[in-house]
Amino acid sequence: MMASRKPxxxxxxxxxxxxxxxxxxxxxxxxxxxxxxxxxxxxxxxNLLFGYTGLLSLGHAxxxxxxxxxxGLTTNLTGFSVIPAFASAMLAAGLLALGVGYLALRTxxxxxxxxxxxxxxxxxxxxxxxxxxxxxxxxxxxxxAQRQLAGIDLTTETARYFxxxxxxxxxxxxxxxxxxxxxxxxxxxxxxxxxxxxMLGYDxxxxxxxxxxxxxxxxxxxxxxxxxxxxxxxxxxxxxxYSIFPLLWVLLGGAGTTIGPLIGxxxxxxxxxxxxGWTNAYMLVAGxxxxxxxxxxxxxxxxxxxxxxxAWLP
Amino acid sequence: xxxxxxxxxxxxxxIYGGVEANVDVDLHLDQGKxxxxxxxxxxxxxxxxxxxSGRIAPTRGTVxxxxxxxxxxxxxxxxxxGMAYTFxxxxxxxxxxxxxxxxLAAGLRLAHDKQAHDxxxxxxxxxxxxxxxxxxxxxxxxxxxxxxxxIAMGLAQxxxxxxxxxxxxxxxxxxxxxxxxxxxxxxxxxxxxxxxxNMRVVAALADHVTxxxxxxxxxxxxxxxxxxxxxxxxxxxxxxxxx
Amino acid sequence: MDFxxxxxxxxxxxxxxxAILVLTAMGLSLVFGVMRVVNVAHGEFFxxxxxxxxxxxxxxxxxxxxxxxxxxxxxxxxxxxxAAGVDRFVLKRVNYDADRTIVATIGVLYIIQQSxxxxxxxxxxxxxxxxxxxxxxxxxxxxxxxxxxxWPWGLSITSYKLFVIFAAAAVLxxxxxxxxxxxxxxxxxxxQQDSDTAQAFGVPVGKVYSWVFGLGAGLxxxxxxxxxxxxxxxxxMGGDPLLLAFxxxxxxxxxxxxxxxxxxxxxxxxxxxxxxxxSPTLAKIIATFLVAMVLVFRPQGLLGRAET
Numbered sequence: 001m002m003a004s005r006k007p008x009x010x011x012x013x014x015x016x017x018x019x020x021x022x023x024x025x026x027x028x029x030x031x032x033x034x035x036x037x038x039x040x041x042x043x044x045x046x047n048l049l050f051g052y053t054g055l056l057s058l059g060h061a062x063x064x065x066x067x068x069x070x071x072g073l074t075t076n077l078t079g080f081s082v083i084p085a086f087a088s089a090m091l092a093a094g095l096l097a098l099g100v101g102y103l104a105l106r107t108x109x110x111x112x113x114x115x116x117x118x119x120x121x122x123x124x125x126x127x128x129x130x131x132x133x134x135x136x137x138x139x140x141x142x143x144x145a146q147r148q149l150a151g152i153d154l155t156t157e158t159a160r161y162f163x164x165x166x167x168x169x170x171x172x173x174x175x176x177x178x179x180x181x182x183x184x185x186x187x188x189x190x191x192x193x194x195x196x197x198x199m200l201g202y203d204x205x206x207x208x209x210x211x212x213x214x215x216x217x218x219x220x221x222x223x224x225x226x227x228x229x230x231x232x233x234x235x236x237x238x239x240x241x242y243s244i245f246p247l248l249w250v251l252l253g254g255a256g257t258t259i260g261p262l263i264g265x266x267x268x269x270x271x272x273x274x275x276x277g278w279t280n281a282y283m284l285v286a287g288x289x290x291x292x293x294x295x296x297x298x299x300x301x302x303x304x305x306x307x308x309x310x311a312w313l314p
Numbered sequence: 315x316x317x318x319x320x321x322x323x324x325x326x327x328x329i330y331g332g333v334e335a336n337v338d339v340d341l342h343l344d345q346g347k348x349x350x351x352x353x354x355x356x357x358x359x360x361x362x363x364x365x366x367s368g369r370i371a372p373t374r375g376t377v378x379x380x381x382x383x384x385x386x387x388x389x390x391x392x393x394x395x396g397m398a399y400t401f402x403x404x405x406x407x408x409x410x411x412x413x414x415x416x417x418l419a420a421g422l423r424l425a426h427d428k429q430a431h432d433x434x435x436x437x438x439x440x441x442x443x444x445x446x447x448x449x450x451x452x453x454x455x456x457x458x459x460x461x462x463x464x465i466a467m468g469l470a471q472x473x474x475x476x477x478x479x480x481x482x483x484x485x486x487x488x489x490x491x492x493x494x495x496x497x498x499x500x501x502x503x504x505x506x507x508x509x510x511x512n513m514r515v516v517a518a519l520a521d522h523v524t525x526x527x528x529x530x531x532x533x534x535x536x537x538x539x540x541x542x543x544x545x546x547x548x549x550x551x552x553x554x555x556x557x
Numbered sequence: 558m559d560f561x562x563x564x565x566x567x568x569x570x571x572x573x574x575x576a577i578l579v580l581t582a583m584g585l586s587l588v589f590g591v592m593r594v595v596n597v598a599h600g601e602f603f604x605x606x607x608x609x610x611x612x613x614x615x616x617x618x619x620x621x622x623x624x625x626x627x628x629x630x631x632x633x634x635x636x637x638x639x640a641a642g643v644d645r646f647v648l649k650r651v652n653y654d655a656d657r658t659i660v661a662t663i664g665v666l667y668i669i670q671q672s673x674x675x676x677x678x679x680x681x682x683x684x685x686x687x688x689x690x691x692x693x694x695x696x697x698x699x700x701x702x703x704x705x706x707x708w709p710w711g712l713s714i715t716s717y718k719l720f721v722i723f724a725a726a727a728v729l730x731x732x733x734x735x736x737x738x739x740x741x742x743x744x745x746x747x748x749q750q751d752s753d754t755a756q757a758f759g760v761p762v763g764k765v766y767s768w769v770f771g772l773g774a775g776l777x778x779x780x781x782x783x784x785x786x787x788x789x790x791x792x793x794m795g796g797d798p799l800l801l802a803f804x805x806x807x808x809x810x811x812x813x814x815x816x817x818x819x820x821x822x823x824x825x826x827x828x829x830x831x832x833x834x835x836s837p838t839l840a841k842i843i844a845t846f847l848v849a850m851v852l853v854f855r856p857q858g859l860l861g862r863a864e865t
């Protein structure tokens with residue numbers, strides 16, 4: 001077997017680097033990296049389904065939104081504190097993924113993409129329809145008083161960075177472990193050759209559904225973290241754009257790699273950040289990157305590195 | 315020793331929009347024996363094994379595995395019971411290493427026990443002569459090696475019934491010899507159903523031969539009996555099967 | 558207004574929506590039918606048609622009819638050329654692989670949309686209709702004096718909207734003639750049936766794909782030129798037509814042209830009627846969800862036949 005030490009060292013090294021960044025980066029970039037780490041959780045969730053299992057969803061924003069609203073609505077309407085609200089968010093995303101997966105996984109390929117897109121659009125419209133509670137496009141704010149955990153105010157820059165860091169680390173290491181486990185290998189087997197996996201005796205439908213639910217829960221954790229750390233909940237996070245973003249991040253970083261999602265988010269975040277400095281048409285960059293990636297580097301940054309000799313990259 | 319039926323098909327029939335691919339095909343596999351299923355192209359051999367393995371739903375008919383009716387079970391459940399299947403067109407996980415391909419095949423039974431799992435994979439790779447290529451990407455292997463790898467995956471499943479759909483297609487003579495030797499070594503412990511065009515392989519291996527023609531069983535018996543059968547000769551359009 | 562006249566008004570609005578929708582959806586369906594790819598940027602070709610209509614009509618000036626006729630010719634042709642370019646430089650290079658085409662056309666969607674934002678700006682801009690007489694419509698009623706024809710207040714349509722309905726019908730007929738009666742149509746149908754065999758018989762499949770992709774986008778642009786005198790041109794206007802066209806193509810059966818026409822009428826009419834009587838958001842929720850369910854349980858479409 002391949003030495004499993006190198007990937008572990010790489011993963012811990014990345015976490016250490018993120019820790020160091022807090023102390024060396026200027027305030028603006030510390031804030032940016034808090035956001036990047038939360039979005040990277042989302043990207044990792046997407047990567048499990050797209051990169052590892054080979055299922056291209058165009059509707060993951062619904063799971064992100066389920067987590068975000070699951071957290072925001074329970075704190076705002078029923079006065080849940082952080083932990084139960086976070087648990088409800090994960091439950092909401094998981095149940096939604098279970099339901100959507102049960103239906104959508106009957107289809108494959110292009111139909112799967114369109115079905116997930118349609119379901120996400122339905123969720124988006126439902127959020128708009130119940131504007132009395134969700135305040136629609138405008139969204140609502142999760143008050144500072146509700147973003148306290150064990151006496152710590154999570155709205156300060158420091159607390160925010162470290163909360164994001166802890167959440168990211170847990171998800172990052174869990175995902176790295178998951179894809180090394182037999183379960184992860186079986187998902188890859190489905191991506192590589194679904195019929196072969198079935199004829200080896202694997203219950204492919206069940207494995208896909210489980211991948212969908214785990215992917216949905218990760219996305220929901222990201223959505224809830226976003227609401228918790230940045231205090232804002234809005235319908236734009238349920239829109240098509242937020243279903244396209246994780247696809248973009250994962251494609252850019254490298255689908256089916258453990259570190260690709262984080263790298264994709266960092267690159268895309270700063271690309272958009274820089275370009276929005278000189279034009280309001282910052283999504284132009286996203287479009288160009290998507291086209292160039294499909295044309296010239298479908299394996300993304302990490303995938304290309306892996307192919308060019310760094311074969312051990314996880 | 316009285317032969318025990320491990321797998322039995324009764325009256326298996328498949329009709330595709332009026333076209334009869336298989337009509338009332340009966341077949342039983344004796345434990346530890348090698349049964350060869352032969353017949354001209356389009357005789358319905360692949361449809362038949364597709365129905366046995368659960369990939370194709372029969373129009374009617376029943377499949378029994380060790381006396382149990384498995385006709386309603388989906389393919390993966392049948393494999394879990396102890397069947398293995400290799401595809402006519404090589405079907406592996408091209409992006410994974412040779413090791414991982416075999417590990418996935420062995421993983422259904424052994425994934426919970428890491429050491430036994432690893433030992434099993436190496437044992438199979440060693441037996442099939444691919445151990446030195448364990449870390450190679452399966453998609454980069456030569457055609458012959460890919461075919462062998464797929465058979466290795468079947469072995470790693472430790473099946474009671476091993477179904478091979480034209481395993482020697484496209485293999486060189488030496489590779490065919492190695493295949494024959496391998497099959498001989500596992501027969502006895504494993505029951506084998508072989509779909510085969512190469513009569514040299516059938517002659518060398520088959521304890522029992524069943525001939526399909528136009529979706530029906532034309533003849534059944536030992537290789538010698540089949541070889542002497544006039545109807546079989548006719549079905550192959552007069553051309554003697556090259557023995 | 559009473560229910561009857563109200564319903565008639567709603568149906569007329571629905572007919573206008575159907576007319577635009579049928580052109581847009583035909584473009585999408587044609588591309589899917591012949592090339593077996595889903596063009597996510599289709600809505601942006603629609604938007605581009607609308608914006609170009611504004612550009613052409615303001616550049617030409619003079620009587621609104623001059624600008625309108627100019628736009629009717631220039632916008633679809635230009636958009637068709639741009640689409641053919643996208644086909645040549647992007648789709649061809651990903652080998653029309655279904656998944657990669659979707660991802661690539663999402664990229665194209667953003668490139669077109671955001672470039673329009675940079676060059677044209679975020680404003681919504683109107684285009685003058687070439688003619689716009691308000692035509693009152695009669696309603697028949699059994700009153701105290703027996704059967705009578707009345708003219709309810711508010712029951713009217715503009716001459717331009719009527720024109721849109723007829724124009725769309727004319728384009729459909731022309732398209733049908735093109736597909737069934739000409740050599741070009743024959744070549745397209747041959748390519749749709751089996752591109753490999755078509756290639757073997759000397760059909761330049763690559764060129765056919767470029768033409769089909771251009772034609773599909775041109776149809777969307779044509780629909781948009783017709784719609785801008787009613788609805789203003791805006792860089793984000795491509796989203797709704799894309800979604801509706803998707804719905805139509807799915808209900809009608811992927812790639813089936815007659816199915817597409819029937820579904821467009823169905824969706825357009827019900828959209829017009831439902832949005833007059835119900836909350837449009839609720840109507841969209843139900844429609845979107847139902848379409849997803851159709852795809853899950855009847856992937857060949859409501860009107861399509863199952864492949865064996």
